[in-house]
Amino acid sequence: MHMYGNWRSAAAFRVRIALKLKGVAYEETFIDLDAGDQHAPEFRRINPQGAVPALFDGAGPPLTQSLAILDYLEETHGGPKLLPEEPRARARARSLAQLVACDTHPLYVPRVRTYLMQAYDLPKERMMDFVRHVFETGLATLETRLSGEAGTGRFCQGDAVSHADLCLVSLWVGTGIFGVETAPYPTVARIAKTCLALPAFAEAHPLRQPGAPVT
Template structure:
């Protein structure tokens, strides 16, 4: 039995949902409303002292946190279909692409950062939105530069089947769309986004289809 504490809009939860769907693993997701501050409730903090989603429980085990660690755990315990290439160099490329999004850009736009900008640094709404759009856009532009003209790029970020890099990419693309940051001028990102969303496991996991999501951005 897999139970995930997530949130409809959460990019990190989205990545894990896709992997669970691709690997055909049944799970239950309980939403933690991070807009309402539920991540700071003592009961949740006891599971994840970072006050962030996702937290994943498998059977009676202790909570697992950090989406990339969870993705690697799922890969090791349920290797089919593989979300990492068979060769070490390929795995390094996939992890490197994934980290552009998950380590370098996503952390700059999460709610705790947005709150610090407005509450502590007194940024107004326009400045805060400019910050968010800047970092979304920069991650996507940098990834496009990595994907372009690289023979390892295929139908997906690496070859012709989805990898962890695609999971991290698509979660930033949909988050960026919520702030009117588009990818139509980034041909590889746009093309790979389309290929991902054509797969049911991705389409079912998209933020706007989760309980609690608004009808549109």
């Protein structure tokens, strides 16, 4: 497979983890988001949205949207199952994933941050109030659900990694990048650290990809 991604992209990170967990061979081309390469005509032909990830599985049109790609990999590839079989558990794992991938992450992507600064003439630091608010809202809801719901186990849904964990970790890693305080979210932290101790998560980590700042 061939993925267009970026070291920093939370959505590409989720897909990278799934590819590694399932043992799918892939290569990744890094699109320079800071240089605006996602808006170049040649990339817009791959994904008219101008967003990563885009994944090619052989010939055929590119697959886009990280959650759709995760479902595609689940339906077409072997390796560990990343969604539980039982429908209610499955729905819970999906709803936790979507709490991140629908209701949190899309609010702080570069195109939103740029729009807010330009349209409302906000200096970066004031725009970042919105980013931190978005993280805090998402993390607080995750913490309430994960600490209060019977379905939580070693991971978000029971004792097996699911799409929910891939999304949780992609948000967690962002707290470091954006300077978000994490002390109020101990259950989120516990699960994130459990995941990041696994090789697939560690190897897929943004800071271990080409182009990432050296820490």
